Amino acid sequence: MRSLFLAAGLLGLAACHSPEAPAPKADAQARAVNVVTVEPRVLAGTLSASGPLIPREEAAVAPEVTGYRVSRVLVEEGAYVRRGQTLAQLDPALIEAQIAQQAAQAQQAQVQAERAQAEAARVEGLDAQGVLSSEDVQGRQFAARAARATAAAQQAALRDLRTRAAKLSVTAPVAGLVLERTVRPGDLAAGGATPWFRIARDGQIELEAQLAEADLARVRPGQSVEVELTGGARVQGTIRLVEPAIDPQTQLGAVRVSLPPHPQVRAGGFARANFASGVTPVLAVPESAIRYDADGASVMVVGPDNRVRQVAVKTGARGDGYVELVSGPAAGSRVLQRAASLVLPGDVVKPVQAAPPAAKAAPQPAAKR
Template sequence: MPAALLISPSSLLNGGTLLAAALLLAGCGNHDTPPASAPPRPVLVATVLEAPLGGLTFAGEVRARERAELAFAVAGVVREVLVEPGATVRRGQLLARVDAAPLQAQLAGTEAEGRRLQAQLAEALRREQRLQTAHETGAASDAEWTAVQAEVQAARAAVAATEAQRAGAAWSREQVALRAPFDGRVASRQLEVGQVVGAGTPVLSLEGRGRELWLAVPGDLPLTTGQALTLRSPAGNAEGRVLQVGARLEAGGSRRVLLSAPDDWPTGAAVSVQLWPRAPATGALLVPLRAVQLDAARPGDGQVMRLPAGSQVPERVKVTLGALQGEQVEVRTGLKAGDQVVLAGAPALVAGEAVTPVSRLR
């Protein structure tokens, strides 16, 4: 039997409310006594198997959890590139620079325009002051006084607009330098000296702290966010955790899963890992989940219909459940390896009813 992935029984039984409810409702149709002269009912049975001791193996890609695609905020010609892929960098370190001359000229132009408009504003304020005295003594008309006030307001608005332009030009001038946002390693570089780059176009990728592992797993593999795992790789065993489970199925019915990984795993590497959510309990057995009628009052307990050797009359047996392994569940107590359990049709059986077992599964 292929190795399967194990999951905590509490996450199965507490999180599987709909499954438990469906199984319990299906069992509500039981009768207390078998119908008179009823022929043996055909039922599908399965064999109780020993739990495997292995995990599931997948190929994954290691990535940095802290990573960034860096881009210049302004367009320009690259004048300097100071790092190569693989280089270690510190937060704030200069990585590359575009030509600052056009932006410096723009900044100088807005500053000069600002000085000119400041001079016009000062002259308008002096005229306003002179005309105010004349207006108070009746030497200037109301129209003249209103006109000079409007001139001052227009001059102030022009100065404010130019100051905003100057601030924007100064900010653009500062963006010619591309710096590292955190300590890390240069993963890739897409720029050369003399190259024209656009604003917002990624030119460097940086990787920082933390590692994560992307895997493609079968879509029906029961994984939950936060679940603890053991990762087995050629470098040894390591503890991990499920960070994210893809919401949609991809080609072939697979699903993307994101796991935490050790910080010393190299990024960009393709690794083959074996997932062990936990080791199975000693002596644990496996039965198909369909064969179990869950106990809603006692999560972790249930019942199965066991077919004794040489008998056609199943008996109801209480079992203690463990972890889920794919479509099967561990049974800790109540059964032994090789027992036959009713796989389909158990909720409709009544005590003492004879059955005809079919399709014994190994």
């Protein structure tokens, strides 16, 4: 009987010291989540914007001299002119008479200067001989210097008149297309007047399209643009400049589009541009991967150890269900496909590579009746 109790006690003691069951591993408890890779992608889409047609560079031409009548106007609006070509001619009769009068005065002053110089040369050294006083000798020398200065001033006045005479021909400062002409024969050249001519340098006209601030990131200089003109014609332009400043009133930015020569491309007109965005690949993730909270936009990045961390991002263009990452994780990083998943920073997950979202079908144009 005692042996039975002893056996039962040994069995109970052995049961108390049995080995514990192994704890489940963290990987086994990790939640499976779909992840996508941050990689370069072309965001397809079309932007439309309109704006005025303006000269790329405009030159305003006005007379440089005033007080003379216009005798001839040699070009009309729409004419192509070369640099230095005469556009208008002022009447030279008045200034020619002034030049003749000034030339005579300059010649007279030159003669008087030569006479005074000769008189000063004759008395040079006579003060030492006692023939003339030093005061008389110095007086003639000063008179000679004054006469030379007067002759130089008369010559300068003559050169000024001749320069003015050369400016009676109003010339083109650049080669290009004459956009406007406001002068007529018989008009009097006056200071501060409206420019007589406006010239588009090299005849280059471009479109100044207005885009929203968010859309400016979708276009690049050098990108091809289809431009629809008011008359219905279509031409292919090229983005020359994306202006860096945004209008604080309208929150719009200007995009300059260079246009080829065309009969319907006229300064002051109106046109619409269709920007085929998505020419340059950008780092992008699906729209569902972006998480928004009080701190801004972010994505949930899965590290090499399958641990999740939250990374702030700055978004840009959108298209085909993707969002451009202007700043954020590097290319090749894995992010949760759905930021709204019940996953917190620091969690360990089991990543499953997800298929890319299907591109949205482009709308078909309506059939013409």
